[in-house]
Amino acid sequence: MxxxxxxxxxxxxxxxxxxxxxxxxxxxxxxxxxxxxxxxxxxxxxxxxxxxxxxxxxxxxxxxxxxxxxxxxFTYDKKSRKKYFENLMRNISTDELEILRERFNLVAYENSSVKEPTNNYNENDELKKEIIELLPYAPKPLLENLKIKLKELKEFNKTI
CATH class of the missing domain: 1.10.260 (434 Repressor (Amino-terminal Domain))
Known part of the structure; x- marks a missing residue:
């Protein structure tokens, strides 16, 4: 093009x-x-x-x-946009990170916790257990939105 x-x-x-x-x-x-x-x-x-x-x-x-x-x-295909975003994330400023937090409705994380997602249960063990126990009561649209947001967070963590 x-x-x-x-x-x-x-x-x-x-x-x-x-x-x-x-x-x-x-x-x-x-x-x-x-x-x-x-x-x-x-x-x-x-x-x-x-x-x-x-x-x-x-x-x-x-x-x-x-x-x-x-x-x-100049970036209109997925590959170009991804490369641009990865380059941008290498030198992200605090202000830019705040914009991303607002976009994804993230709570204020410390930089280290954003870069290294927790895959094991630690101090958040009780919160995670409680959320898992409550999931059967959540309506389908909420679950779909939660799934989308969690996938976005997963991709976001991969780029940092």
Whole structure:
């Protein structure tokens, strides 16, 4: 997939029209190195249809106009996204880890407990036993949601 095709796909997935995208991009006032000017709407349409090559200096502005990261312009398959996420996790900041905790509704763990999931019963033995005993009373949607969240946590722990 060429970059212009990827951008068009993202425009469509965001429910933008090409005109809305062009306006968003122009509102950011990117300057082309060759002319020092902001690209015209007509030039942006040429980028989108593949007639003109997209200038590298426009990439950050295009990403901002689409409300995505620059990396998302180039990572659209599962393998690329996984590699990007693994690289991101190698140097994760406290703030970024907090965002992930909020996304997965995690309690505040110490870094060591996040990196090494507990597979054996320890101080949480009673809590685990109590949860297991109560599971037969849980409705199916709750169990399905719990299963999804636990799988997400398992994958999250593998990447750290």
């Amino acid at each position: 060429d970059i212009n095709e990827r951008i068009n796909s993202l425009i469509q997935s965001k429910n933008f029209t090409k005109r809305e995208f062009a306006k968003r991009l122009r509102d950011l006032e990117p300057k082309l190195k060759s002319t020092g000017e902001t690209p015209t709407e007509k030039t942006i349409y040429k980028y989108l249809d593949g007639s003109n090559a997209i200038k590298i200096e426009l990439i950050p502005y295009i990403a901002e106009a689409l409300q995505i990261t620059e990396q998302e312009l």
